[in-house]
Amino acid sequence: MDLGSVQLELRDVTRKCIAILGIRGSGKSNTAKVTAQELIREGVPVVVVDPDGEYTNLQAKVRNNFSVSPLSLASSVLGEGESVVLDMNEWNQEAFKFLLDFMTSLWELSKVYSRDVFILLEEAHEFIPQGERTELSDALTRIALRGRKRGLGMILVSQRSAKVNKDVLTQSEIYFLHKVVHPIDIKVYKEILPIKSREVEATVKTLRTGEAIFYRDGAFKTVKIRKFEPDTLIPVVETKEELKV
Numbered sequence: 027m028d029l030g031s032v033q034l035e036l037r038d039v040t041r042k043c044i045a046i047l048g049i050r051g052s053g054k055s056n057t058a059k060v061t062a063q064e065l066i067r068e069g070v071p072v073v074v075v076d077p078d079g080e081y082t083n084l085q086a087k088v089r090n091n092f093s094v095s096p097l098s099l100a101s102s103v104l105g106e107g108e109s110v111v112l113d114m115n116e117w118n119q120e121a122f123k124f125l126l127d128f129m130t131s132l133w134e135l136s137k138v139y140s141r142d143v144f145i146l147l148e149e150a151h152e153f154i155p156q157g158e159r160t161e162l163s164d165a166l167t168r169i170a171l172r173g174r175k176r177g178l179g180m181i182l183v184s185q186r187s188a189k190v191n192k193d194v195l196t197q198s199e200i201y202f203l204h205k206v207v208h209p210i211d212i213k214v215y216k217e218i219l220p221i222k223s224r225e226v227e228a229t230v231k232t233l234r235t236g237e238a239i240f241y242r243d244g245a246f247k248t249v250k251i252r253k254f255e256p257d258t259l260i261p262v263v264e265t266k267e268e269l270k271v
């Protein structure tokens with residue numbers, strides 16, 4: 027997987043929890059998109075929970091109609107390897123209910139199917155907040171913490187590191203830590219990285235757009251992520267009609 031100045035083996039990434047953090051404009055959505063693009067290119071389906079309609083240029087079906095059957099969508103992902111962008115622009119009850127039913131179906135069906143799948147959660151603090159539990163946050167936390175055995179990996183993206191559920195965040199295995207400035211967010215980085223506080227502060231200060239501290243298996247380095255370019259070979263399919271069950 028070519029992410030820019032960092033190359034990863036698919037086997038080192040699948041079934042893992044990846045956290046991508048940083049302030050607005052630090053390049054975290056770009057990093058998330060490049061990661062999703064590489065996974066899709068490698069044949070691993072990605073389900074993007076996209077509150078701001080930022081991911082519509084991936085090779086994935088865009089769905090903004092939540093009258094679709096969550097169960098049949100989950101079986102398309104696990105059975106046929108369909109990548110999907112759930113455009114959550116509406117933020118209404120219907121969309122949240124759909125998300126809960128979909129995640130529950132995905133969890134249940136992943137017992138039966140052997141395919142590896144990633145869930146990419148933009149604005150992760152909205153769905154799995156620190157100090158607050160909902161049915162949806164429980165379903166997502168279960169996938170993040172126990173999905174490995176069922177082939178489920180997760181990519182958490184957030185500009186509010188301190189507001190993301192700590193259990194999930196600290197159990198992530200791969201981190202892309204883009205620039206943050208708020209002391210509360212720097213504190214989270216200090217908790218994640220096994221280096222002196224002063225060193226964390228000094229390194230974070232130097233990060234420019236698209237650069238991140240890449241941390242995995244106790245080792246870290248500063249990396250530059252490539253700029254996302256949409257794939258042009260296969261046309262992007264936009265699906266706005268109902269899925270027939």
Ligand SMILES: Nc1ncnc2c1ncn2[C@@H]1O[C@H](COP(=O)(O)OP(=O)(O)OP(=O)(O)O)[C@@H](O)[C@H]1O
Binds near residue numbers: 051057235251253
């Ligand atoms: N690695 C990169 N190389 C070149 N440009 C980049 C890179 N990463 C991000 N950019 C550019 O910087 C801008 C901000 O990037 P991006 O949207 O990824 O930031 P963000 O941290 O996700 O911000 P937001 O929270 O507002 O979405 C965009 O114009 C993007 O194209």
